[in-house]
Amino acid sequence: MTKVVILNQGIIASIIGPTGPEQRRLANKVMEEALNKAAISFQTITYIVSTGYGRINVPFADKQFTEITCHAKGIISLFPKAKTIIDVGGQDVKGIKIDDTGKIIDFVMNDKCAAGSGRFIEVIADTLRVPLDKVGDLSLQSKSPAKISNICTIWAQQEVAASLAQGIPISDLLAGVHYSLADRICRMVNRIRVEEAVIVTGGGAKNKGLLKALSEQLGHEILVPEEPLITGALGAALMGKEIVKLAKKDNTPLKTKERILEEIKIL
Amino acid sequence: MTATQAAASIGPMVKEFITGTLRARAEGKQKIAYTFIVCHHEEIFRAMDVIPIWTENFAGICGAKRDAERFLQKAESLGLSRSLCTYALCGIGFDQWREELGQMPPDAPWGGQARPDFMISSGQILCDPRSKWYQASQQFMPDVPIYNIDLPYPLFQRDRDHRDVWGYYHKYIVKQLRGLVAFLEEQTKKKMDYDRLRELVNLSDRTWNLIEETYDLRKAVPCPMGTGDAMNTMVPINFMMATQQAYDFFVNLKKELEEKIAKKEGEVENEKYRLMWGGGLPAWFALTDFNYFNSKGASFPVETTYRMVAPLNQMDIPETKDPIEHLAWRWLGYWTFWYDRAQKRPGSEPDVERLINRIEEYKIDGVVMHEAFSCRTWHVGLIWQLHQLSKIYKPIPVYVIGKEGKKEKIYRELPSLILESDIIDITSYSEVDTRNKIDAFIETLESNRLNKAA
Numbered sequence: 001m002t003k004v005v006i007l008n009q010g011i012i013a014s015i016i017g018p019t020g021p022e023q024r025r026l027a028n029k030v031m032e033e034a035l036n037k038a039a040i041s042f043q044t045i046t047y048i049v050s051t052g053y054g055r056i057n058v059p060f061a062d063k064q065f066t067e068i069t070c071h072a073k074g075i076i077s078l079f080p081k082a083k084t085i086i087d088v089g090g091q092d093v094k095g096i097k098i099d100d101t102g103k104i105i106d107f108v109m110n111d112k113c114a115a116g117s118g119r120f121i122e123v124i125a126d127t128l129r130v131p132l133d134k135v136g137d138l139s140l141q142s143k144s145p146a147k148i149s150n151i152c153t154i155w156a157q158q159e160v161a162a163s164l165a166q167g168i169p170i171s172d173l174l175a176g177v178h179y180s181l182a183d184r185i186c187r188m189v190n191r192i193r194v195e196e197a198v199i200v201t202g203g204g205a206k207n208k209g210l211l212k213a214l215s216e217q218l219g220h221e222i223l224v225p226e227e228p229l230i231t232g233a234l235g236a237a238l239m240g241k242e243i244v245k246l247a248k249k250d251n252t253p254l255k256t257k258e259r260i261l262e263e264i265k266i267l
Numbered sequence: 268m269t270a271t272q273a274a275a276s277i278g279p280m281v282k283e284f285i286t287g288t289l290r291a292r293a294e295g296k297q298k299i300a301y302t303f304i305v306c307h308h309e310e311i312f313r314a315m316d317v318i319p320i321w322t323e324n325f326a327g328i329c330g331a332k333r334d335a336e337r338f339l340q341k342a343e344s345l346g347l348s349r350s351l352c353t354y355a356l357c358g359i360g361f362d363q364w365r366e367e368l369g370q371m372p373p374d375a376p377w378g379g380q381a382r383p384d385f386m387i388s389s390g391q392i393l394c395d396p397r398s399k400w401y402q403a404s405q406q407f408m409p410d411v412p413i414y415n416i417d418l419p420y421p422l423f424q425r426d427r428d429h430r431d432v433w434g435y436y437h438k439y440i441v442k443q444l445r446g447l448v449a450f451l452e453e454q455t456k457k458k459m460d461y462d463r464l465r466e467l468v469n470l471s472d473r474t475w476n477l478i479e480e481t482y483d484l485r486k487a488v489p490c491p492m493g494t495g496d497a498m499n500t501m502v503p504i505n506f507m508m509a510t511q512q513a514y515d516f517f518v519n520l521k522k523e524l525e526e527k528i529a530k531k532e533g534e535v536e537n538e539k540y541r542l543m544w545g546g547g548l549p550a551w552f553a554l555t556d557f558n559y560f561n562s563k564g565a566s567f568p569v570e571t572t573y574r575m576v577a578p579l580n581q582m583d584i585p586e587t588k589d590p591i592e593h594l595a596w597r598w599l600g601y602w603t604f605w606y607d608r609a610q611k612r613p614g615s616e617p618d619v620e621r622l623i624n625r626i627e628e629y630k631i632d633g634v635v636m637h638e639a640f641s642c643r644t645w646h647v648g649l650i651w652q653l654h655q656l657s658k659i660y661k662p663i664p665v666y667v668i669g670k671e672g673k674k675e676k677i678y679r680e681l682p683s684l685i686l687e688s689d690i691i692d693i694t695s696y697s698e699v700d701t702r703n704k705i706d707a708f709i710e711t712l713e714s715n716r717l718n719k720a721a
Contacts, residue, residue: 053699053703065710066703066706066707066710067707068707068710068711069707069710069711069714099679100677101665101677101679101718103665103679103711103714103715103718104682104707104710104711104714105679105680105682105711106682106683107707107711108685109700109703109704191650193654
């Protein structure tokens, strides 16, 4: 997903749109949408920061930061006591550790295997023909979560299909899938020594079943932002705001790109 | 890209070494032995005119040339798992293919790995493929004998002085090395020339001290040579010890570094961060990641990997005129080098102590490690070392607003980054993801740098 946050004193517009194969075209489109929503012109934007895997594909961005830095920034602004951030995204899962001063001290990422990311649930939901937004609630109805033994997404998909054929209820299968994913996430984030307050962001934070499984397996209470999908974009906007503030304070010129939104020709 | 002329000369040097082994094979005048690095037996080989083929080196070359996959697949087709040591897999796959064809596999990297006359394995503590690899290869070369040398050392125990028991270890290792001499005498039909061996041991000792002096120069700010280069200069340390060429190489490198320091020429133009490569073998196919670090202003003044020497004058080992006895003492002195210091620091261990000392001596801002999935030896300890390090060592002073609204000084642990892939299996590596992690790590370092400056 591609997200935009426009910030003034608070958030004045935020947009979440799907990321297609043509990221650079999409960056223009979602920016236009966000500007329309905020009812402001592109020229009025003082500074633009891009983040995420596609951060280099935002031609009008003045600066880029990684999602690790931006998620941390966004979360700290919402939860000043946050110590551990777990971002469960569609592509990857990240764990970020923050110290008392709000600085990142460690991070881990699973970026190689779909089995450790939100994509795992998407694939299983598709197999079970359950809409993604119903997966969490449905799994909470489970009385006996199924044991999913395969760690590979493709094998797990077949295992779930076979279990469904054997008559195991969908709610039990979904609960089992959540426990399986939570187990892998925990094993990864435990490397950074999880401490409260623990905040979960990303698409995974919208799934109550996964949050329950995560909380149980981590042994910690979990907090979730109101809009868990935009914390990275919010952090990027806050980083931009800080840069502007610093430039004003130091009386140094702000280096920005020309504010033109034109479609890029991709060969 | 390399920062030093010396590192740039390594590629042709390795190529000449590989070509030389192929020439020797064709001429048939000298015996050729497969063997492993870090066994302190090079002097014995060279004194007997036996040419060592470092099989880990050849696998690394295949990896660096991004041409290991077909040999790994060969080994897989023999029923061996991809999760085994990929150096061993590559070597076994290569040997099987060469033996099957009766000639080198097509387009073998740098002409290929010559068939050995014998194989010297090593049942030492470092890693299990050192004794198992050649057993597997022997299936395809049943006429090639294996001789195994055992090289143990006392493991660290906080409440014990290793010197209480190292006499027993010494006796055993001496016997092992004398056994190797007897085996080589039998194979080469020659007698060991002990005067020559003594000279070669002396040459190695001088090279060890010279390497220490040379690498110590990297403490300079800006750092004149980084780990990217050290992954090249490891060649004379690990593959050419006990040769005048290795000694001369470090004479030249030392001179080059001294000149760079005088001119304040660093590995990177504007050195912002000083990092330590804290362990793990490198991803040989992705050494350009070091250039990526450099492009962000990060230099690597020190690494623990492949610095397989320690200053002999700081080793508390008995003196002896017998070169074999000396080799055994040097072996024990090297592996127990950090024991005394580790005992003095609560919670420390030799590997962690080495990290702490390097961090302080080289003014390090962050630690980078590489978990190569197929290298169990390194893999197991790395995360533990980082955890211990962060527990007992917090060197970064920062100021925070305390409970009563007053400024308080606290100490933050050193940031660390663990890269994940493999030594030669390129399928385990993603450049985009690796560089994303590096970017995030650099942002953390930058935040610390600004904080420290404030």
